[in-house]
Every structure is written in structure tokens, then in C-alpha cells.
Amino acid sequence: MEPNDRHTVVMVPDPTAPGGERPVFKGYMITVVEYLAQGLNFS
Structure with a gap:
């Protein structure tokens, strides 16, 4: 997904x-x- 004004990507810690x-x-x-x-009903 490319970044735009409708959404953002946040990196969270996950070991x-x-x-x-x-x-x-x-x-x-x-x-x-x-x-x-x-x-x-889809993921």
C-alpha cells in the first residue's frame, strides 16, 4: 500500500x-x- 493522506504506516516493535x-x-x-x-467474511 502506498502512503497518502487517507492512511499512514506506523512501525511497531514485534520481536x-x-x-x-x-x-x-x-x-x-x-x-x-x-x-x-x-x-x-474475508481476511
Whole structure:
């Protein structure tokens, strides 16, 4: 996913991930996609 004004990428510490960090996406479009994923039963 490319960065734009609708969402951002935040790296959070995760000892199980390669490099010790994993990306977490934040923003309102991420919330919309998660809502649709739940409603359509996909991950």
C-alpha cells in the first residue's frame, strides 16, 4: 500500500517479525476496509 493522506504506516516493535518491527496501517480508509472485510467474511 502506498502512503497518502487517507492512511499512514506506523512501525511497531514485534520481536517475532523479521527486523523486530511490523507495519500497522492507521487511518479512516483502513477502518473502512476492516469493516468491509468483517461484513464480507474475508481476511
